[in-house]
Amino acid sequence: MSKNSGIATDLKGFVADTYALLAKTQACHWNARGPNFIGLHKLTEAQYGELFAAVDELAERLRALDAPAPRGLAELLELSSIKDAPATLSTEAAAKLLAEENTGLAGRAKDIAEAADEAGDLATHDMLVARIDAHQKAAWLLRSHVV
Secondary structure, X not given: OOHHHHHHHHHHHHHHHHHHHHHHHHHHHHHOEOOOHHHHHHHHHHHHHHHHHHHHHHHHHHHHOOOOOOOOHXXXXXXXXXXXXXOOOEHHHHHHHHHHHHHHHHHHHHXXXXXXXXXXXXXXXXXXXXXHHHXXXXXXXXXXXXX
Protein backbone atom coordinates (compact mmCIF):
# COMPACT_ATOMS: atom_id res chain seq x y z
CA MET A 1 0.00 0.00 0.00
CA SER A 2 1.48 3.36 -1.01
CA LYS A 3 1.74 6.34 1.31
CA ASN A 4 -0.55 8.24 -1.04
CA SER A 5 -3.41 5.72 -0.74
CA GLY A 6 -4.11 6.92 2.81
CA ILE A 7 -3.87 10.53 1.66
CA ALA A 8 -6.29 9.78 -1.16
CA THR A 9 -8.76 8.16 1.24
CA ASP A 10 -8.64 11.18 3.55
CA LEU A 11 -8.84 13.56 0.59
CA LYS A 12 -11.92 11.75 -0.73
CA GLY A 13 -13.68 12.41 2.59
CA PHE A 14 -12.54 16.03 2.44
CA VAL A 15 -14.01 16.33 -1.07
CA ALA A 16 -17.31 15.03 0.31
CA ASP A 17 -17.20 17.46 3.23
CA THR A 18 -16.40 20.34 0.89
CA TYR A 19 -19.33 19.41 -1.34
CA ALA A 20 -21.62 19.13 1.67
CA LEU A 21 -20.48 22.53 2.95
CA LEU A 22 -21.14 23.97 -0.51
CA ALA A 23 -24.72 22.65 -0.36
CA LYS A 24 -25.21 23.82 3.23
CA THR A 25 -23.86 27.28 2.39
CA GLN A 26 -26.18 27.53 -0.59
CA ALA A 27 -29.14 26.40 1.52
CA CYS A 28 -28.35 29.13 4.06
CA HIS A 29 -28.06 31.58 1.18
CA TRP A 30 -31.56 30.64 0.05
CA ASN A 31 -33.27 30.30 3.42
CA ALA A 32 -31.71 32.52 6.09
CA ARG A 33 -34.04 35.20 7.46
CA GLY A 34 -33.72 38.26 9.61
CA PRO A 35 -31.49 41.26 10.19
CA ASN A 36 -28.53 41.61 7.85
CA PHE A 37 -30.15 39.21 5.39
CA ILE A 38 -28.71 40.92 2.33
CA GLY A 39 -25.18 40.96 3.77
CA LEU A 40 -25.28 37.24 4.58
CA HIS A 41 -27.03 36.50 1.28
CA LYS A 42 -24.21 38.12 -0.70
CA LEU A 43 -21.46 36.62 1.47
CA THR A 44 -22.79 33.07 1.23
CA GLU A 45 -23.23 33.43 -2.53
CA ALA A 46 -19.54 34.29 -2.88
CA GLN A 47 -18.60 31.46 -0.52
CA TYR A 48 -20.58 28.71 -2.26
CA GLY A 49 -19.11 29.85 -5.57
CA GLU A 50 -15.60 29.53 -4.12
CA LEU A 51 -16.46 26.10 -2.70
CA PHE A 52 -17.76 24.93 -6.09
CA ALA A 53 -14.42 25.74 -7.71
CA ALA A 54 -12.51 24.18 -4.80
CA VAL A 55 -14.38 20.88 -4.86
CA ASP A 56 -13.59 20.46 -8.55
CA GLU A 57 -9.89 21.13 -7.95
CA LEU A 58 -9.83 18.71 -5.01
CA ALA A 59 -11.57 15.97 -7.01
CA GLU A 60 -9.08 16.45 -9.84
CA ARG A 61 -6.26 16.05 -7.32
CA LEU A 62 -7.79 12.72 -6.31
CA ARG A 63 -7.65 11.63 -9.94
CA ALA A 64 -4.00 12.74 -10.12
CA LEU A 65 -3.38 10.42 -7.17
CA ASP A 66 -5.02 7.66 -9.25
CA ALA A 67 -7.99 7.48 -6.88
CA PRO A 68 -11.62 7.78 -7.89
CA ALA A 69 -13.57 10.87 -6.96
CA PRO A 70 -16.94 10.37 -5.27
CA ARG A 71 -19.41 9.16 -7.90
CA GLY A 72 -22.69 10.63 -6.75
CA LEU A 73 -24.79 12.09 -3.99
CA ALA A 74 -25.18 8.81 -2.11
CA GLU A 75 -21.42 8.33 -1.88
CA LEU A 76 -20.87 12.00 -1.00
CA LEU A 77 -23.39 11.73 1.84
CA GLU A 78 -21.87 8.49 3.07
CA LEU A 79 -18.36 9.98 3.14
CA SER A 80 -19.26 13.39 4.58
CA SER A 81 -19.19 14.23 8.26
CA ILE A 82 -21.27 17.39 7.67
CA LYS A 83 -24.97 17.19 8.47
CA ASP A 84 -27.85 19.20 7.03
CA ALA A 85 -28.78 22.57 8.49
CA PRO A 86 -32.10 23.03 10.29
CA ALA A 87 -35.03 23.94 8.04
CA THR A 88 -35.14 27.56 9.17
CA LEU A 89 -32.31 29.65 10.47
CA SER A 90 -31.93 33.27 11.43
CA THR A 91 -29.09 35.09 9.69
CA GLU A 92 -27.13 34.99 12.96
CA ALA A 93 -27.69 31.25 13.46
CA ALA A 94 -26.75 30.55 9.83
CA ALA A 95 -23.56 32.60 10.17
CA LYS A 96 -22.61 30.76 13.40
CA LEU A 97 -23.31 27.35 11.90
CA LEU A 98 -21.35 28.01 8.71
CA ALA A 99 -18.46 29.56 10.68
CA GLU A 100 -18.25 26.38 12.79
CA GLU A 101 -18.32 24.17 9.69
CA ASN A 102 -15.58 26.20 7.99
CA THR A 103 -13.45 26.08 11.15
CA GLY A 104 -13.90 22.32 11.26
CA LEU A 105 -12.89 21.91 7.62
CA ALA A 106 -9.81 24.08 8.17
CA GLY A 107 -8.78 21.67 10.95
CA ARG A 108 -9.43 18.64 8.79
CA ALA A 109 -7.44 20.18 5.93
CA LYS A 110 -4.55 20.81 8.34
CA ASP A 111 -4.48 17.16 9.42
CA ILE A 112 -4.48 15.89 5.83
CA ALA A 113 -1.93 18.52 4.75
CA GLU A 114 0.45 17.38 7.49
CA ALA A 115 0.05 13.75 6.43
CA ALA A 116 0.60 14.70 2.79
CA ASP A 117 3.75 16.60 3.73
CA GLU A 118 5.06 13.58 5.66
CA ALA A 119 4.30 11.39 2.62
CA GLY A 120 6.18 13.78 0.33
CA ASP A 121 2.99 14.75 -1.53
CA LEU A 122 3.70 18.46 -1.82
CA ALA A 123 0.98 19.15 -4.39
CA THR A 124 -1.75 17.87 -2.08
CA HIS A 125 -0.10 19.59 0.87
CA ASP A 126 -0.04 22.96 -0.89
CA MET A 127 -3.61 22.59 -2.13
CA LEU A 128 -4.80 21.90 1.40
CA VAL A 129 -2.81 24.79 2.87
CA ALA A 130 -4.76 27.02 0.45
CA ARG A 131 -8.00 25.42 1.68
CA ILE A 132 -7.02 26.12 5.30
CA ASP A 133 -6.65 29.78 4.42
CA ALA A 134 -9.95 29.86 2.51
CA HIS A 135 -11.90 28.17 5.34
CA GLN A 136 -10.34 30.35 8.04
CA LYS A 137 -11.20 33.48 6.05
CA ALA A 138 -14.75 32.24 5.43
CA ALA A 139 -15.20 31.56 9.15
CA TRP A 140 -13.89 35.03 10.06
CA LEU A 141 -16.22 36.73 7.57
CA LEU A 142 -19.19 34.72 8.85
CA ARG A 143 -18.36 35.45 12.48
CA SER A 144 -18.37 39.16 11.64
CA HIS A 145 -22.12 38.80 11.06
CA VAL A 146 -22.72 37.58 14.62
CA VAL A 147 -23.49 40.24 17.20
